[in-house]
Amino acid sequence: MEIVRSQRKSSFPSSDIVVPTIPLYRSTPALEVRLEEFELYAVQRLRVLHGISDGLSRGKKPDEIQKLVKDLWKVNMMHPDASEVVNKDIISHFVLRLVYCREEELRKWFLSMETTLFCNRLQLETPEAQRALWDEFGLPYKAVSIAEYESVKDKLNQVARAIGQSSSSADTIFYKVPFEEVPDLVAKRKVFVQKGIAYVATNQVISILMTQYRSHLSKALALTYRKWNSMIREQEKDRLTPIVEALSTSYLGPDYSQPREYAELSLKDIDQVAKRSFPLCMRHLFEKLREDHHLKHGGRMQLGLFLKGVGLKLDDALAFWKAEFSRKVGADRFDKEYAYSIRHNYGKEGKRTDYTPYSCQKIISSTPGVGDHHGCPYRHFSLENLRVALAKMGVGGRALEEVIDKTQNRHYQLACTLTFEAVHGASCDAGVNHPNQYYIDSKRIMESKNNSKSP
Amino acid sequence: MTMEEVENGRDDMLIDGIEPKQNQNIEIPEEFNANYLRAYYDGRHPGCDQSYVGRREISFTLENDIYTRFLSFNSITELEKAIKEKCPFKIDIGAVYSVDPAKKDAYSQNAFTPVERELVFDIDISDYDDVRFCCSGANVCSQCWPLMTVAIKVIDTALRDDFGFNHILWVYSGRRGVHCWVCDGKARRLNNEQRAAITEYLHVYKGNENSNKKVSLMGPLHPFLARSYTEVLKDFFEEKFIYSQELFSNEERYEKILEMIPEESVTSELRGKWLDNKRSRDDVNMARWGHLKQLLQSGKHKLLEELNRGGLRSEGEDGMLANLRS
Numbered sequence: 001m002e003i004v005r006s007q008r009k010s011s012f013p014s015s016d017i018v019v020p021t022i023p024l025y026r027s028t029p030a031l032e033v034r035l036e037e038f039e040l041y042a043v044q045r046l047r048v049l050h051g052i053s054d055g056l057s058r059g060k061k062p063d064e065i066q067k068l069v070k071d072l073w074k075v076n077m078m079h080p081d082a083s084e085v086v087n088k089d090i091i092s093h094f095v096l097r098l099v100y101c102r103e104e105e106l107r108k109w110f111l112s113m114e115t116t117l118f119c120n121r122l123q124l125e126t127p128e129a130q131r132a133l134w135d136e137f138g139l140p141y142k143a144v145s146i147a148e149y150e151s152v153k154d155k156l157n158q159v160a161r162a163i164g165q166s167s168s169s170a171d172t173i174f175y176k177v178p179f180e181e182v183p184d185l186v187a188k189r190k191v192f193v194q195k196g197i198a199y200v201a202t203n204q205v206i207s208i209l210m211t212q213y214r215s216h217l218s219k220a221l222a223l224t225y226r227k228w229n230s231m232i233r234e235q236e237k238d239r240l241t242p243i244v245e246a247l248s249t250s251y252l253g254p255d256y257s258q259p260r261e262y263a264e265l266s267l268k269d270i271d272q273v274a275k276r277s278f279p280l281c282m283r284h285l286f287e288k289l290r291e292d293h294h295l296k297h298g299g300r301m302q303l304g305l306f307l308k309g310v311g312l313k314l315d316d317a318l319a320f321w322k323a324e325f326s327r328k329v330g331a332d333r334f335d336k337e338y339a340y341s342i343r344h345n346y347g348k349e350g351k352r353t354d355y356t357p358y359s360c361q362k363i364i365s366s367t368p369g370v371g372d373h374h375g376c377p378y379r380h381f382s383l384e385n386l387r388v389a390l391a392k393m394g395v396g397g398r399a400l401e402e403v404i405d406k407t408q409n410r411h412y413q414l415a416c417t418l419t420f421e422a423v424h425g426a427s428c429d430a431g432v433n434h435p436n437q438y439y440i441d442s443k444r445i446m447e448s449k450n451n452s453k454s455p
Numbered sequence: 456m457t458m459e460e461v462e463n464g465r466d467d468m469l470i471d472g473i474e475p476k477q478n479q480n481i482e483i484p485e486e487f488n489a490n491y492l493r494a495y496y497d498g499r500h501p502g503c504d505q506s507y508v509g510r511r512e513i514s515f516t517l518e519n520d521i522y523t524r525f526l527s528f529n530s531i532t533e534l535e536k537a538i539k540e541k542c543p544f545k546i547d548i549g550a551v552y553s554v555d556p557a558k559k560d561a562y563s564q565n566a567f568t569p570v571e572r573e574l575v576f577d578i579d580i581s582d583y584d585d586v587r588f589c590c591s592g593a594n595v596c597s598q599c600w601p602l603m604t605v606a607i608k609v610i611d612t613a614l615r616d617d618f619g620f621n622h623i624l625w626v627y628s629g630r631r632g633v634h635c636w637v638c639d640g641k642a643r644r645l646n647n648e649q650r651a652a653i654t655e656y657l658h659v660y661k662g663n664e665n666s667n668k669k670v671s672l673m674g675p676l677h678p679f680l681a682r683s684y685t686e687v688l689k690d691f692f693e694e695k696f697i698y699s700q701e702l703f704s705n706e707e708r709y710e711k712i713l714e715m716i717p718e719e720s721v722t723s724e725l726r727g728k729w730l731d732n733k734r735s736r737d738d739v740n741m742a743r744w745g746h747l748k749q750l751l752q753s754g755k756h757k758l759l760e761e762l763n764r765g766g767l768r769s770e771g772e773d774g775m776l777a778n779l780r781s
Contacts, residue, residue: 161675179618180645183652189677193656196619196641336520369660370582 022121024136024213025220029090037088038095039243044076045092046247049113056116057361057433059412069120098232098240099247101225111221115214122206134205137212144174144199152192156199159192165201175200182208264311267320277442279416279435280377280389281363282306288373293328298366298374300338302358304345309357309436314346359434360413378403378412395422510570512549512556515541524549525556548573551643571644574620574637574653578606581631588700588708593631598699603633605691609683610635613657617679693744703743706730712747721750 051072055065077092079085093114100110122130144152156174157167179198185191185207191198200208233241265273274286285303289295295303300321307317321342325334343349360376368375377386383404390400399422406415416432424445432438509529515537516522528534538546550572552559559567580603584591587599595603607625614620614637622638645653656679676684696702703709709729713722729743737745 155678158675158678158681162677179652180641180649183648187652187655189656189679192678193617194619195616367658370585 022118022125022133023086023090023093024133025090025093025217028094029087031087031091033091035239037091038240039247041088041092042095042099042247044088045096047076048072048117049096049110052113052116053109057359057413059361059364059410061410065116066120066123069117070124073121095244096247097221097224098228099244101221101228107218107221107225111214111218114217115210118213119206119210122209130205130209133209137209139208139212141175141177141200144176149174152194152199155192155194159190159199160201163190173202175202175205177208181211183211264313265307265316267312267316270312270320276446277439279432279438280393280419281375282435282439283393284377284389285373289324293324296372296374298368298372300341301345302363302366302374304342305355305357306435306439308346308355310439314343314348317342317346357434357436360416360432363435364412376412376416378407378415379410383407390419393419393423395419506555507551509555510553511551514547514549515543516545516547517541517543525559527555527557529555574642574645574650576610576635576637576654577628577632578603578635579628579632585711586700595631601691601695601699605687607633607635608687610657612682612686613679617656618653697740697744698738701740703729703740709743716751724750 048069051068052065055068060068077085077088079088096110096114100106122133125133149156160167177198177200179186179193179196182191182198182200182204185200185204186193186198190204191200193199236244271290274283278286282303285295285299288299289303304317304321307320312320318339321338322331322334325338329337340349345355347355363374364376364379366375368380377389381389386407387400387404390396390403395403399418403415403418403422406412406418413432416438417428420428420432420438420442424442426445428441430437509527511527512524513526513528513534514522514524515526526537528537549556550569553568553570554562554566556567580587580590580595580599581592583599583602587602589598590596611623611625614623614635620637620639620642624636624638626634626636628634659680701708702712706729713725716722725743725746728746
């Protein structure tokens with residue numbers, strides 16, 4: 001890709017064919033790009049990716065995400081010159097690769113959003129276009145022969161009924177794919193698996209294409225990173241590098257790993273603060289810790305990192321957890337078995353990564369099991385238990401019913417937002433996306449109440 | 456691994472055990488080259504890798520809970536010597552890394568990375584505490600151990616018939632559960648996402664004391680679930696488990712079952728009948744299970760099946776835990 005500073009119209013090869021299918025971004029295109037477009041296209045694609053990220057963290061359902069992708073793409077990625085649309089698509093993708101290859105967290109986010117984008121765009125394509133992409137990927141899977149179909153068709157139909165689809169006929173084509181290549185279909189039991197081979201229906205082909213796309217992009221990102229470090233960053237330090245570096249800090253939202261100064265939390269206040277300003281998920285963990293003098297791993301991580309984000313210093317954290325745990329397992333065992341991982345969370349051991357507190361999206365998607373208390377109460381509690389917990393927080397009457405209504409419709413973060421509003425008597429327009437954000441907003445309200453009270 | 460087996464192409468267990476040839480210094484050609492191919496088969500093929508054993512991580516837990524990781528040994532004699540010297544209380548087998556774990560500090564962080572690892576499942580009987588009344592925690596008795604047996608049967612069948620694995624080792628973990636080691640080459644080379652997929656495939660039971668229903672299997676079942684039900688779980692539940700745990704003998708116990716039925720009409724009728732405490736000639740568990748089945752079957756619901764599987768359950772944690780209950 002050649003980046004030029006010229007003011008003249010870029011000379012693209014006259015495209016007589018408007019390519020209808022989605023580009024696979026296999027190799028950098030032989031295009032000339034104006035410097036202004038370099039940044040502009042990237043920003044526009046970022047709006048799409050950011051919109052997807054936002055939708056996912058608000059717990060939108062798959063069909064809502066699909067509509068969202070369609071709208072976002074239309075609003076941001078069009079071009080007055082129809083033949084330019086594909087080029088814009090390709091250029092913006094490659095520029096963002098540069099932007100997001102440079103750190104592990106950035107790579108993970110980019111990979112996740114681009115894969116979701118690809119998947120949704122794919123679903124909007126016709127079956128013929130999908131098959132064309134299948135061929136382009138060059139996947140070597142064999143179709144099930146008629147003879148073999150007869151022997152497995154009962155099982156195939158069982159699966160079809162289990163996932164709510166109509167039974168197959170001899171016309172439906174199934175492909176024999178090693179189970180390793182369709183992990184998401186296997187995980188959700190959407191395919192019949194026998195002796196390591198998954199029987200994939202034509203309409204499930206999207207899943208395979210997604211896995212392929214994801215794996216290819218992941219490798220490409222690693223390569224881009226190496227090239228960036230070894231060559232590009234230095235070469236472009238007066239031109240592209242500042243643009244690239246500025247682009248990456250704009251869109252991930254705060255991660256709350258570095259607590260601000262005023263957000264320091266002292267141990268003597270912690271019970272009171274927990275009652276007033278913790279979101280329900282953390283309140284529950286906190287109370288269970290006080291009650292049982294123990295929490296399993298999932299709970300320790302979720303609550304521990306939250307407290308770190310809230311401003312609990314490492315020494316106070318160690319004292320806090322030790323005070324509770326030693327009542328159950330003894331001080332020695334605490335020092336031997338649990339202190340290490342607390343220090344690990346603060347980046348003082350091992351890889352020395354400073355772990356970030358979990359966002360709502362991450363918490364909602366966790367799977368607490370027997371003896372666990374982490375997760376999102378709006379998702380993981382039974383309605384009865386949720387009512388009790390909310391009542392303890394002082395939420396009742398109509399507000400309570402509204403929260404329950406949101407919960408039943410699986411809008412867990414909205415339910416938490418309504419809870420926040422009921423508890424604080426103030427509105428929360430931005431909604432709840434992160435427990436630490438809930439805490440900060442709560443403290444802000446509490447403090448302004450205190451200030452307005454004092455003469 | 457005999458040479459014959461190697462020649463017959465059984466590479467699913469190919470590791471070491473083959474005499475290595477001297478690595479000749481042959482330049483790697485740009486295009487296809489028959490001589491290079493010869494050299495590849497003769498010295499560079501993964502099966503010739505004598506370093507495999509030395510790249511396996513072993514860890515010792517010594518007296519006073521001292522835990523030492525990243526040990527490695529090039530031969531059985533070296534391992535024996537270390538064991539005799541250090542007298543570990545516990546020995547764990549880790550992954551096979553790209554370089555000898557004992558020498559990892561000589562390499563950059565990127566150069567030391569795990570390459571292969573068996574697929575391991577760990578089942579603890581304490582994860583069944585919500586369905587057994589005879590014991591809890593690390594305690595096990597002959598009444599509740601069968602839960603473990605049933606889990607083993609269901610998982611083992613799935614690993615062999617569904618996923619095509621053959622080299623599976625089940626061992627008692629020493630205290631309160633079992634470990635399952637899947638050693639096929641294909642299993643060892645699985646990445647995290649694939650391991651999570653297998654675990655999720657087996658995973659049915661989701662929830663804890665804060666949720667009500669932990670299993671939600673309505674309607675037609677995937678062949679894996681149907682097979683587990685008909686071949687193992689149904690009979691175990693109806694013929695053994697309701698008796699050994701006396702699931703219907705008192706209110707505290709049968710309430711746990713009734714909790715899972717959403718139909719108010721069904722549960723209140725059963726409660727009425729059972730609070731009566733009329734003693735019949737039959738065993739109370741058998742009688743009450745009979746009442747329940749009859750009511751549900753007449754309601755034409757699949758709830759009956761749901762209850763039986765009442766916890767076909769498996770839980771994934773770091774891709775390493777899988778539990779099944781009946």
